[in-house]
Amino acid sequence: xxVMLPYTLKNMSKVIKELIIEQGLxxxxxxxxxxxxxxxxxxxxxxxxxxxxxxxxxxxxMDSLCKLGFLATEILLDGVEDIKTETDEVxxxxxxxxxxxxxxxxxxNSIAEIPSPAVFVYTLPNIVIGEISIRHKFYGEHxxxxxxxxNKEELLKYTDSLFAETQTKFxxxxxxxxxxxxxxxxxxxxxxx
Amino acid sequence: xxELKEELKAKLIEQLNLEDFEVSDIEDNDPLFADEGxxxxxxxxxxxxVLLEKEYGIKLDDPKKGKDIMQSVQTLADFIxxxxx
Numbered sequence: 352x353x354v355m356l357p358y359t360l361k362n363m364s365k366v367i368k369e370l371i372i373e374q375g376l377x378x379x380x381x382x383x384x385x386x387x388x389x390x391x392x393x394x395x396x397x398x399x400x401x402x403x404x405x406x407x408x409x410x411x412x413m414d415s416l417c418k419l420g421f422l423a424t425e426i427l428l429d430g431v432e433d434i435k436t437e438t439d440e441v442x443x444x445x446x447x448x449x450x451x452x453x454x455x456x457x458x459x460n461s462i463a464e465i466p467s468p469a470v471f472v473y474t475l476p477n478i479v480i481g482e483i484s485i486r487h488k489f490y491g492e493h494x495x496x497x498x499x500x501x502n503k504e505e506l507l508k509y510t511d512s513l514f515a516e517t518q519t520k521f522x523x524x525x526x527x528x529x530x531x532x533x534x535x536x537x538x539x540x541x542x543x544x
Numbered sequence: 545x546x547e548l549k550e551e552l553k554a555k556l557i558e559q560l561n562l563e564d565f566e567v568s569d570i571e572d573n574d575p576l577f578a579d580e581g582x583x584x585x586x587x588x589x590x591x592x593x594v595l596l597e598k599e600y601g602i603k604l605d606d607p608k609k610g611k612d613i614m615q616s617v618q619t620l621a622d623f624i625x626x627x628x629x
Contacts, residue, residue, distance in 0.1 A: 408583070411563040465598055468590035469560070 364542040372537040392533040414473035416529040423537040437488040442522040446496035501526040572618040
């Protein structure tokens with residue numbers, strides 16, 4: 352990452368923070384925030400949860416896509432005092448290519464016996480938005496796009512329109528991918544109007 | 545019965561992903577759905593119904609009875625003892 356933060360885009364969005372989680376490594380604003388002992392998804396996400404010192408029992412019930420988005424958002428929002436809970440001023444705008452396929456397959460496999468309700472509830476990609484919203488009491492705008500590749504510009508254009516036309520003042524925007532074989536990538540930005 | 549209760553506690557922890565709990569943290573009469581107990585939710589209740597069927601062959605025919613059966617590990621164990629096949 353070779354850009355200086357914060358930077359303002361041609362329209363309205365100002366990118367305050369940028370976060371990448373890939374291959375067992377978490378980079379915040381281009382610097383290493385956390386390096387896991389393993390790249391293996393479940394173990395890595397658990398170690399990241401412990402690293403940031405969270406106490407949130409419901410985390411362990413989430414599927415991997417939710418855990419990834421939940422932790423990424425926690426790290427991005429940490430220390431941002433202007434963002435309050437119980438607000439409609441924070442938007443959540445995500446995209447990925449695999450939707451919730453990883454969990455869909457898990458659920459399909461569970462149907463052979465007795466289907467698991469706890470797995471079923473995560474068979475939609477936008478559940479991650481719900482988990483983040485419940486945690487922070489966000490009532491604002493939200494969207495989960497499915498696109499072949501990460502189209503950062505398109506997501507920011509959409510975010511610009513939220514800043515222009517709605518009560519949105521902050522937005523967590525970006526790519527949250529959890530592939531069929533648990534291969535993961537989070538590339539999120541915290542933007543402000 | 546005491547063996548069944550310990551087994552149930554372990555199964556609840558595993559099935560409901562209660563990673564913050566050890567078997568020894570759960571008392572027999574701790575409420576399953578209240579904050580001072582295990583703080584389970586409605587999806588957990590459905591998972592317990594699945595667990596009863598899968599592990600003990602018990603189908604909960606009357607959902608209205610669920611509230612009484614799922615009060616605590618003790619009430620669950622009592623129900624299993626009476627109904628398991």
